Amino acid sequence: MKTWVIANQKGGVGKTTTAVSLAGLLAEQGKRVLLVDLDPHASATHYFDLEPDDIKYNLFNCFVDDNLTLHSVHRCITPAVSLNIDLISASMALATLDKSFGARQGMGLKLKNILSEIHQEYDYAIIDCPPLLGVLMINALAACEYLIVPVQTEFLAIKGLERMLKTIEMVYNKASVKPPTVVVPTMFDRRTRASIDSLRYLRRNFSENIWRSVIPIDTRFRDASQKHQTPSDFSANSSGVSAYRQLLKDMLKGTINRYEIRLEAV
Ligand SMILES: Nc1ncnc2c1ncn2[C@@H]1O[C@H](COP(=O)(O)OP(=O)(O)OP(=O)(O)O)[C@@H](O)[C@H]1O
Ligand SMILES: [Mg+2]
Numbered sequence: 001m002k003t004w005v006i007a008n009q010k011g012g013v014g015k016t017t018t019a020v021s022l023a024g025l026l027a028e029q030g031k032r033v034l035l036v037d038l039d040p041h042a043s044a045t046h047y048f049d050l051e052p053d054d055i056k057y058n059l060f061n062c063f064v065d066d067n068l069t070l071h072s073v074h075r076c077i078t079p080a081v082s083l084n085i086d087l088i089s090a091s092m093a094l095a096t097l098d099k100s101f102g103a104r105q106g107m108g109l110k111l112k113n114i115l116s117e118i119h120q121e122y123d124y125a126i127i128d129c130p131p132l133l134g135v136l137m138i139n140a141l142a143a144c145e146y147l148i149v150p151v152q153t154e155f156l157a158i159k160g161l162e163r164m165l166k167t168i169e170m171v172y173n174k175a176s177v178k179p180p181t182v183v184v185p186t187m188f189d190r191r192t193r194a195s196i197d198s199l200r201y202l203r204r205n206f207s208e209n210i211w212r213s214v215i216p217i218d219t220r221f222r223d224a225s226q227k228h229q230t231p232s233d234f235s236a237n238s239s240g241v242s243a244y245r246q247l248l249k250d251m252l253k254g255t256i257n258r259y260e261i262r263l264e265a266v
Contacts, residue, residue, distance in 0.1 A: 001034075001119040004126050005144040009167070010160035011131035014150040014186035016043040017221050017231070019128035021244040022148075024230025027084035031123040035081070036088045038111070038140055039130035040095035048081040049228040052091045060093040062114045063101075073117040082230050086122075098134045111139035133167050141171050146251065147181040151202065153188045153195040153214065158202060165206070181209050182256050184247060188214035211250065212257050215243045 006019045016039070023033045037044035037059065042052045052058060057076040065072050081087045101107040115125055127140050141147070147168070151161045161183065172178040183206050189195045202210050218240030224231040231241045250256050 001115065001122045002124050002145050003115060003143050004124060004146045004148060005129060005140045006127065006148045006150065007129040007137055007140060007164075008149050008151060008160065009131055009133050009137075009164050010151070010157050013131075013152045013157055013160075014184075014215065015131070016047065016128050017225075018148060018150045018184065018186070018215075018244070019044060019126050020047055020225075021221075021231045021241065022248055023085050023124075023126045024082065024232040025241075025245055025248050026124050026126075027082065027230070028232055031084065032121065033085045034077070034088065034115075034118070034122040034125045035085055036111075036115075036125055036127045037090035038094070038127055038136050039090055040092050040136075041130065042090040042092075044128045045087065045089040047225055047228065048078075048087060050078060050081070050087070050089055052089055055089050055091075058089045058091045059114075060091050060097075062088070063094070063097055063110050068113060068117060070117050073114055077118075082233065085230070094130075094136060097136065101135055107135060108138045108142050112143040115143055133164075138171060141168065142176070144179050147179050148184060148251075149181065149209075150184045150186045150215075153185045153198045153202070155194065155198055155201075158198055161202075161206070165209075182247075182251065183210045184215060185211065186215040187217045189217045207257070210257060211247060212255075213243060213246055213250075215247070216240060 006015045023035045027033050035044055045052055062073055062076050076088050078087045078089055129137050129140050151157050185199055216239050218238055220235045220238045221231055221240055224234035227234055
């Protein structure tokens with residue numbers, strides 16, 4: 001199983017949309033995907049029309065389980081929320097982990113341990129992070145084999161990105177080797193100066209990690225979430241889904257940063 005983490009401390013930049021889109025596209029290729037909802041607000045759980053309060057066992061139960069077993073992880077999995085996609089749902093209680101476990105030894109490796117119980121059962125684990133740096137994101141970074149950082153193409157989001165990337169450097173300095181990282185410009189609107197200027201800024205300042213293309217603004221993402229379908233199930237050929245398809249291809253082929261959209265052309 002490969003573990004991909006979608007993270008950014010900034011809210012509303014397209015993390016959950018990226019997680020669900022990539023999960024859907026991998027599933028479409030016949031991969032067995034485990035989506036892990038690490039956000040106490042449970043957006044990925046709600047995405048598939050599930051109510052956290054109605055689910056008896058969720059990720060929180062795994063986090064507080066001192067004797068993790070295959071069985072205790074299995075019971076936290078909601079199977080087949082979509083074709084080839086299982087989900088470990090979130091609950092509000094995850095928000096209490098910072099306080100109760102923040103300083104406890106070994107807590108940063110809990111998610112890695114949870115996933116290692118089931119690593120033979122899936123091809124990919126896709127982890128949707130909450131928009132803040134705390135014990136949950138530290139856990140995600142420790143388990144991460146490919147880090148995907150969506151960033152909205154607008155100025156305030158870019159400021160947040162600088163902070164995010166610095167934090168990541170600090171975390172990996174102490175812990176382990178940094179995984180490959182791709183910064184994905186999202187909600188790009190080629191009609192606006194703000195989008196174009198911020199993409200230019202991103203390419204100039206983060207050239208090493210920035211994806212060569214963009215995820216365009218596309219209202220069908222919202223429609224797909226309302227219908228509780230992955231974007232590719234809802235609208236396989238929309239511009240947004242096509243862009244995520246290209247991102248996935250580039251990630252799998254390692255062709256992340258050969259720029260596709262020429263800024264002079266927009
Ligand atoms: N490319 C896009 N075009 C248009 N709308 C989008 C796009 N990406 C995401 N959205 C919409 O923007 C909103 C926020 O997206 P999303 O929930 O994915 O962000 P997030 O980073 O996970 O937010 P949070 O930090 O609150 O978890 C959602 O309503 C989503 O449907
Ligand atoms: Mg989210």
